[in-house]
Amino acid sequence: MKIALIAHDQKKKDLIHFVTAYRPIFAEHELYATGTTGKNIQESTGLDIHCFQSGPLGGDQQIGALIAVDQLDVVIFFRDPLTAQPHEPDVNALLRLCDVYQIPLATNIAAAEIMIHGIKRGDFHWRDIVHQTKEQG
Numbered sequence: 001m002k003i004a005l006i007a008h009d010q011k012k013k014d015l016i017h018f019v020t021a022y023r024p025i026f027a028e029h030e031l032y033a034t035g036t037t038g039k040n041i042q043e044s045t046g047l048d049i050h051c052f053q054s055g056p057l058g059g060d061q062q063i064g065a066l067i068a069v070d071q072l073d074v075v076i077f078f079r080d081p082l083t084a085q086p087h088e089p090d091v092n093a094l095l096r097l098c099d100v101y102q103i104p105l106a107t108n109i110a111a112a113e114i115m116i117h118g119i120k121r122g123d124f125h126w127r128d129i130v131h132q133t134k135e136q137g
């Protein structure tokens with residue numbers, strides 16, 4: 001599965017700890033991230049991650065663009081609800097696209113815990129069916 005990893009600055013440590021804790025599961029999937037988040041996780045875990053632009057420079061929009069063409073299956077986005085972001089419209093647009101395309105989205109560590117166990121168990125295999133249906137037109 002294609003998993004997007006994103007964290008605002010105050011939440012980056014949490015996401016690094018989370019990915020480190022579940023590294024064996026993440027290692028089995030294709031990972032994408034906004035620039036700084038991806039670089040930090042790569043440095044800490046050694047995982048291979050496709051890094052886009054930093055969030056404020058368009059990274060959220062690049063991830064949204066993948067969602068719009070069904071190229072992402074899961075989004076883990078640790079948002080900071082207590083700090084204003086200069087690119088708030090981009091953040092909202094990404095969250096909106098997750099809802100438009102029924103992409104599973106975890107915006108905090110409690111939800112991400114449930115999600116990662118679901119990924120391991122195969123709860124998201126229905127995403128493969130979505131891909132196959134699209135391919136068949």
Ligand SMILES: O=C(CO)COP(=O)(O)O
Binds near residue numbers: 006007008054056091
């Ligand atoms: O701002 C972000 C998400 O909205 C994250 O961007 P960075 O990973 O580049 O810090």
